[in-house]
Amino acid sequence: MAGTKRNPDWTRDEHLVALDYYLDNRDDYFSPTGAGVLELAAKVSQVAKALGLTGSDTFRNPSGVSMKLLNFRSHDPQHDTKGLPQGNKLEKIVWAEYADDPAALKKVVASILDVTQAAAADDAPVLPEDELSEAREGQLLTRMHRYRERNAAIVKRKKASYLKQHGHLCCEACGFDFQATYGDRGEGFIECHHTKPVSELAAGETTKLADLVLLCANCHRMVHASRPWWTVEELRSILRTIRSEKAPPTD
Ligand SMILES: [Zn+2]
Ligand SMILES: [Zn+2]
Numbered sequence: 001m002a003g004t005k006r007n008p009d010w011t012r013d014e015h016l017v018a019l020d021y022y023l024d025n026r027d028d029y030f031s032p033t034g035a036g037v038l039e040l041a042a043k044v045s046q047v048a049k050a051l052g053l054t055g056s057d058t059f060r061n062p063s064g065v066s067m068k069l070l071n072f073r074s075h076d077p078q079h080d081t082k083g084l085p086q087g088n089k090l091e092k093i094v095w096a097e098y099a100d101d102p103a104a105l106k107k108v109v110a111s112i113l114d115v116t117q118a119a120a121a122d123d124a125p126v127l128p129e130d131e132l133s134e135a136r137e138g139q140l141l142t143r144m145h146r147y148r149e150r151n152a153a154i155v156k157r158k159k160a161s162y163l164k165q166h167g168h169l170c171c172e173a174c175g176f177d178f179q180a181t182y183g184d185r186g187e188g189f190i191e192c193h194h195t196k197p198v199s200e201l202a203a204g205e206t207t208k209l210a211d212l213v214l215l216c217a218n219c220h221r222m223v224h225a226s227r228p229w230w231t232v233e234e235l236r237s238i239l240r241t242i243r244s245e246k247a248p249p250t251d
Contacts, residue, residue, distance in 0.1 A: 007055035010068065013112055013138035014044050015094045018065065020109040022072040023102045026079075030069040032062040041065040047112060050119035051139055075099070097136060108137045108199040115140045115198075132224040141198040148207050149194040158192055158212045171216035173235045178216070191220045195232055 010018075021040045030037055045060045058064060071087030073079050075095040098105040119140070135142045149155070163169055169190045170177040178186030193215045194207065213232050215223065223230045230238070 007059045008053045010090065011051055011139060012090060012094065012134060013047050013051060013140050015090050016105065016138055017044055017047055017109050017112060018068050019072060019094050019098060020105050022069050023099065026076065030066045032066040037062050037066050043113065046116050046120065050116040111199040112138060112140050115144050133226045136228050137197060137199050144198045145194055149192045149212065151207060154207050155192045158209050159188065159190065161209055162214055169214060171219050172213045173215055173219045173232060174239055176216040190214045191217055193220050193223060
């Protein structure tokens with residue numbers, strides 16, 4: 001059955017890495033034997049590997065990577081691209097999100113490559129996978145976000161500091177207090193959400209208490225339920241709006 005195995009589709013992470021290269025080299029021919037494309041193919045393969053993807057001999061090879069770059073060209077208004085194939089939907093989406101903000105993309109890609117390298121190291125952190133909606137920054141940084149906010153030591157410090165200041169633990173968005181609702185079983189129960197996008201953190205930068213907010217499980221789930229993730233300010237303002245719509249008229 002050799003050769004019949006279908007390679008997995010390109011992920012958002014891989015698209016971001018390729019788009020960053022495209023924007024730096026917009027007028028190139030993207031020859032599959034050129035040094036730039038070869039290097040990019042190696043990077044994209046590492047990212048795919050960090051995500052646990054594997055494929056056949058043609059998996060993320062230089063020809064495929066070159067084709068991906070030419071697909072981006074079909075979205076580029078700076079180029080007359082009649083006749084170029086339109087690629088998949090994600091190309092269009094990441095183009096719309098980042099083509100006009102290459103500096104932001106560059107930060108994101110640097111972080112993706114940092115996490116990729118860390119994933120290849122022996123003492124790689126085990127990045128949790130769950131049903132979070134993928135961040136704009138891709139799956140690797142989504143997992144890194146989760147990893148950071150589940151760091152037991154910092155979570156413990158955050159809860160202790162909040163408790164000292166407020167006398168009880170509650171959701172900083174909706175006010176839900178697990179202990180008040182569930183009694184003893186809810187004591188000390190609350191989740192931590194990291195408010196900074198992973199791509200804003202320098203490599204090796206540690207989490208500060210000020211970067212964390214306490215959220216109940218429902219609010220935290222809603223922040224991450226679709227893309228783009230809500231900021232805590234957005235979450236609070238949505239709660240306020242919906243509560244005021246539901247409130248009975250006071251006059
Ligand atoms: Zn809440
Ligand atoms: Zn979170």
